Amino acid sequence: MRLLRFAFPLAHEQLIAGGQAMATPLEAYKAELNFKKINALISHYQENGWDTLTRHDTQALKYVGIFARPKTPGYFMIRVRIPGGILKASSLSAAQMHALVDITRQFGRDILDLTTRQQIQLRWIKAKDIPEVLTLLNRAGLTTYQTGFDNLRNITTCAAAGLDADEILDTRKIVEEINTEILGNWSVSNLPRKFNMTISGCHCDCTHGEINDIALMPAEKEGAFGFNVLVGGALGAWGQFRAVPLDAFVKPSEAKELCLTILRLYKEKGEREMRGRSRLKFLIEALGIDTFRQDVAAHLSFPLPSAGTDLTKPERHHDHIGVHPQKTKGFFYIGLNVPAGRLTLDQANSLVHLAEKYGHGEIRLTTAQNILLTDIPEEKLDALLAEPLLRELSPKPSPFLRGLTACAGNTFCAFARINTKKRALELTHYLDTKLETADLNKLGHMEIHASGCSNSCANPWVGQIGLIGKKIKKDEGFIEGADICLGGEAGLKGNFARLWKSNIPFTEIGPLLVTLLQNFLHEKKEQESFRQWCLRSHTISDE
Missing domain, CATH: 3.90.480.20 (Sulfite Reductase Hemoprotein; domain 2)
Structure with missing residues (x-):
């Protein structure tokens, strides 16, 4: 060789x-x-x-x-x-x-x-x-290019980029520059496997940097704002890998070159014989992170300094639901919950009407399958909040509906074992109605990530509750069920969920979770997170 x-x-x-x-x-x-x-x-x-x-x-x-x-x-x-x-x-x-x-x-x-x-x-x-x-x-100025197979998939960023009064860097220009460079460019397509990238300028890791092949996360070094670099994150049937620090800091003006350099090195050197070991994580594992860093640095036109001070908060990420002030005084953006990430055409048409009537016609999508309407003047807030559509796409959804992310399910996907969206909505409704109002208020909202199979399209391993669809054999035949994972925490200091129970019929999942969450609320210590309680109570193991 x-x-x-x-x-x-x-x-x-x-x-x-x-x-x-x-x-x-x-x-x-x-x-x-x-x-x-x-x-x-x-x-x-x-x-x-x-x-x-x-x-x-x-x-x-x-x-x-x-x-x-x-x-x-x-x-x-x-x-x-x-x-x-x-x-x-x-x-x-x-x-x-x-x-x-x-x-x-x-x-x-x-x-x-x-x-x-x-x-x-x-x-x-x-x-x-x-x-x-x-x-x-x-x-209409829309493209379908490089949205599937062995490509750099859609680049994600904070949905409130350029709006959030608390953001560190506005990442929209960087995302646009990289997207323009790669779109329709075969020299950075035909990768060994799919490649995910996120570029975040906010404190809250709302794009789950830890599960991306490249994550640029806000940092400060010597008085300048830029990004620390994480590499090698991924979820899939073959396992869950948190992105690891490259020990590198880049300025916003250097971000595009760094990302494209890593992308090209991956295209050239990544594993192509065994697709199950083809993600960037395996290349880094084979080389070692230090050698990988040296290879990246050798192909850059600028020196690659060590990492700066990380500015991502350790707390759970911001889902952007609700009414939030923008940088521009007197203007707000509103995050609307889209149940299970599916819009009817009438709802989508109404969103356009509201975006034009109350804002500047801009609509944004979040990584939690929700919608933002932006640039709403303060004097129009009450009228917008009273619109009939907001009873369906609510800025104040019930706690479990608010935290729901669900894949397409077996209606469309050959890999999915369950009708994910339908089952997940049934479960959130059950939890929202079976738990006491006081308990729901204490919980705030719980993130349920439901995937129809082990490919993890809905990121079940980062949810506080993760569901992985299964077909379960019973005397009467096969029924829909799931493995249940608990304790996922978003953020760079968080961790993946751990398996709690396997092969549970969907009819049993709701009652199990009600009992579990009641025990959590009654037993948790002050400031103790759901994951911390799950570990302390030996509900899950950290091994």
Whole structure:
């Protein structure tokens, strides 16, 4: 095996056998792709029939946001990339959301799904309509590029970037610069595996930096504000990995170069033979963090100093729900809860109306699958809060509904074992009604992250309560259930949840959690967190 200057074998040209490079069939196929060829696939299948779609071509189409759904044969999901979850300012934002509503009403059905990476998904799109849908999205200034498969996925940031009166850095320009650089750029696509990045300028780690491949988190060094760098975070069926410090500080002007350097090194050196060991974390593990840092620094045009003082608060992250003052005196943003991250088209249309009527037409998406309306003058707050839509998308939701994040579930996803959104909503309603009002007030809100399978799309390992869907065999056949994890805490000083109970039917989960939470409230010490109580009471183990 030929060692490179990074002390890691190239997977693209990977193992040498008999003097010839070997690649997996998928990697050999990917090596011949580019965006022009992928777009040609759409024309090919339009002419020859989508029922001839091959397994590898199915994967390739994900590069441009087109997802075949085996659970809904003949229909596709289209994922729209929205960098930082911010639809462009003023009237263009309204035009974009109007476009999403109109396209879905014409070509899909009555739902828009919000994702944990601040994107929007259109469902029930017929194969024959894909070219026209893509054309209409492009006319509205929207793209589906690089929203799936082995790409740098949508870059997340604080949904209140540029608004929050307490923020350290406004990250919107950095996100836009990196997105512009990578969008449609095959030289930073075709990665060994998917790649997640977040850039946060707020104190609260609302984008879960700890589970991203790259996380730039606010810091201070020698009187200047910038970012400390974390690398290698990931969740998946193969495990949970917290991002580790690179011991590096970058200025805002250096952030783009650093991120693209890491991305290119990962593309060149990442594992390509074993997809289960292809995330950035495994490259760092193979090299060691010190060697990885040296390799990154060697390719930068600026010196890479050691980390500064971390400015992320240790407390649980800010979910942005409710009414909050903006930097500009007299203006507010309002965080609205979207139950299970799913909007009806009427709700989406009403959001556009409210954004235009009360603000400047801007709509923002959070990593918790919720919505912000921005730039609301103080004198219009009461009228906005009285709007009928806010009874459905509430700024004051019930405690468990407020903290709910849920994946698409088995209605659409072939991996999911349960109807996640339906089951999760049933559970939150049960908890909100079975616990006493006084107990609900003490809890504030509890974060429930429900994933339909072990792929962890809803980030169950960072929730205070995490659910991982299972099919459970009973005498009467298979029923829906879940593994229950407890004690996840967001933030750079938090930790992942730990398994509490396995293979629990959904009919039993609600009563179990009611008893557990009542015990927590009655036994907890002052200032003791849910995780701390779970550990002290031996409900879970930290091992």
